[in-house]
Amino acid sequence: MTQKAIKIDIDKDGIALLSIDVEGQSMNVINQAFISELEAHIKTIIGDDKIKGAVICSAKENGFLAGADLNMVLGNLAGRKDATPDEVFEASFTLNRLFRLLETCGKPFAIAINGLTLGGGFELAMSCHYRVVADNDNIKLGLPEVQIGLIPGAGGTQRLPRLMGIQLALPYLLQGKNMTPKQALSNNVIHEIAPADEVVEKAKAWILAGGKAEQPWDQKRFKIPGGQGVYDPNIVQTFMGAPAMTQKETKNNYPATVAILSAVYEGHQLPMDKAIEVESQYFTQQLMGDVAPNMIRTLFVNKNKADKLIRRPKDVPEAKTKKLGMLGAGLMGAGIAYVSAKAGIEVILLDREMKFAEKGKAYSQGIVEKGIKYGKVTQEEADQLMSLIKPTTDYADLEGCDLIIEAVLEDPKVKADVTKKAEEVIPESCIYGSNTSTLPISILAKSSRNEDKFIGIHFFSPVDKMPLVEIILGKKTSELALAKALDYARQIRKTPIVVNDSRGFYTSRCFMTYPLEASNMLSEGISPVLIENSGVYAGMAVGPFAVNDEVGIDLSHHISEATKAALGDKYHAEASHEVIAKLYDLGRYGKKNSKGFYEYPENDKKHIWKGLADYYPLADEQPSQEDVTRRLIYRQALEVVRCLEENVVTEPEDADIGAIFGWGFAPWTGGPISMIDTIGIDKFISECDELSKKHGDVFKVPEMLRKMQKDGQRFYS
Secondary structure: OOOOOEEEEEOOOOEEEEEEOOOOOOOOOEOHHHHHHHHHHHHHHHHOOOOOEEEEEEOOOOOOEOOEOHHHHHHHOOOOOOOOHHHHHHHHHHHHHHHHHHHOOOOOEEEEEOOOEEOHHHHHHHHOOEEEEEOOOOOOEEOOHHHHOOOOOOOHHHHHHHHHOHHHHHHHHHHOOEEOHHHHHHOOOOOEEEOHHHHHHHHHHHHHOOOOOOOHHHOOOOOOOOOOOOOOHHHHHHHHHHHHHHHHHHOOOOHHHHHHHHHHHHHOOOOHHHHHHHHHHHHHHHHHOOHHHHHHHHHHHHHHHHHOOOOOOOOOOOOOOOEEEEEOOOHHHHHHHHHHHHOOOEEEEEOOOHHHHHHHHHHHHHHHHHHHHOOOOOHHHHHHHHHOEEEEOOHHHHOOOOEEEEOOOOOHHHHHHHHHHHHOOOOOOOEEEEOOOOOOHHHHHOOOOOHHHEEEEEOOOOOOOOOEEEEEEOOOOOHHHHHHHHHHHHHOOOEEEEEEOOOOOOHHHHHOHHHHHHHHHHHOOOOHHHHHHHHHHOOOOOOHHHHHHHHOHHHHHHHHHHHHHHHHHHOOOOHHHHHHHHHHHOOOOEHHHOEOOEEOOOOOOOEEOOOHHHHOOOOOOOOOHHHHHHHHHHHHHHHHHHHHHOOOEOOHHHHHHHHHHHHOOOHHHOOHHHHHHHHOHHHHHHHHHHHHHHHOHHHOOOHHHHHHHHHOOOOOO
16 A cells, blocks of 8 residues: 555564654645555554554654644535535544544554644544653644534544543633643643653553553543533533533634533543544534534635735745834834744834834833743743844835835825835835735825835734734735735735725725724614624624724724715715714723723723713614624625625635634634625625615625626635
8 A cells, every 4th residue: 555644664573653744744634545544554453463552653843643634624524515414424433433443453552742733633642542742842732623613523522531531621622722741741631751752762662561452431440530420519510610601702603612512511421432423423513514614714724825825926936035124113013023023034123213113122022021931932032033123213224125014104194205215225126015004005105116016014913913914916016026025924924815905905994894883883872782792792803892992093083084085075974983083072082091982990890981872872772682793794794795896805715814814703604705605695685685774875785796696606616
């Protein structure tokens, strides 16, 4: 058999070494070749009396096993409407059956883990009889399936609780938390930690010392640590409280969490053979639902394509950034300087006064000091990072920069001034990027000597935590500039989407509809608490009024006024604009001055400002939470479709990635475009038509959708 995933070697002591090296993959994953070869090797080991046992290891140095190939899961199992539940169950049960064969085959299996071990990789480890992990705190072991709408489907919900106890295991299952090797050892999940170059020998030594091919849960008197059974007082309270706590965290948007609780509750009372069948039944339910396929497609498959720069021009040579000129050392500029220096890029951090430039560098100092405190970076690494950031007020220091990013005041005149000053120094080949969030790139580019080298590079705050960067093409932006911006995004490990120029571009334009529609409803007398909670329970990162306070009511007002001036007669006024103007006139600018839609007491929790009722009294009749949610979510989705229709964003994949990672659109939907497909275009149009009748043209259905309806099309196949 040609080995494409697992190589087998039998040493003089009769130990089979199974080395995982999945062909064509930078990281080991469980694919069809892996499954077929592991099964064949297990049967070989069972049938050869000369083989005493086996050690599983990785031939790749960058990790052990990162779980199932989700491209395979999405293509062969998830969301298959043509398959019966029995067919999906049989396919889903394959790994569970295989790992159960391994642990009951009568030969001892040890595993030597050298790196990242997640999902199915961790489930494989737990099915082995002895587990040795390299002594490296950077190694992560865990079951992250819930983060893409799935449950562990190869024994994870059954073996982990049996190893460490149900109460301790549930957070790792329900939240997708990872363990370090030391945590795994203290949790009784692994047996030994050893130097990285000794893990294989330690595993072999255990077999040669008479290691037994038996799992604790297959012994007659086995008891789960910490209690088991529905009548055990040590565990019954866990099962009573866990559903409520889970609902509080997930707002009932993630069915996988309920499935995990059910699989653990039912499975822990059964023998392992029956327990893994129960798990696979719940796994099948998630695969045949809508949430998991949508999340897998957007959060994994399409995100990975974006990370690999699928939108990059093919014929342009790679151009890594070596020296970055960062114009503006405010919150955004300071954050961009940090992520760039972290990637090993020299940064010239320029501001109009030295105290501002120094303050910008101090932002990075604060992050690295925290990293040192918690052992995430060494002092040497921190010193190296800080040495790359040079604060200055002198434009001459920009000489030799191959990329400029401007993040100064959102004023075209200010931006034009710094562009002119920078271009007097930087070389002709330098690419110039603006971090503007609303101003059209094509207009800003007119102040540049090289409009073809001018591009938008829009970050999100806080830069060091937000994963997305929005690359905006002006009318004259060249492929060279696009390639440079995308290469830079990969250097700093951000997920890029590429959009075309427009006022507000894609993310800012669509995101603002969320707080705008909330203010529209407020003006109608709908309770602000109802509006806020409806946003949160829909799965948005935060409520619409909270996010408006974070952005700044003054900024929202200035953007509204600038848009009004730019559009003239084409400007469409909404009630929300008057709401924002009213709060602005009252001096309520948001979190920055501790008063906006919320009050921010010094020693208490923030709360909705009671004074809102004086200006916007509550209507006698309030809508349902479902109606409020529909307005908040559909308003955003319609604007996303308009952006596709106008070619602002060109691909549904970029639209969904940008929505989730850019402004926190409900991840469980897979993004607004995935959500429309899931609802069904017919139903979505019908509901939007009803909303349009009641609430105006903001809910008017784009012609693109009506044409798709007529042609029987979907956004995703």
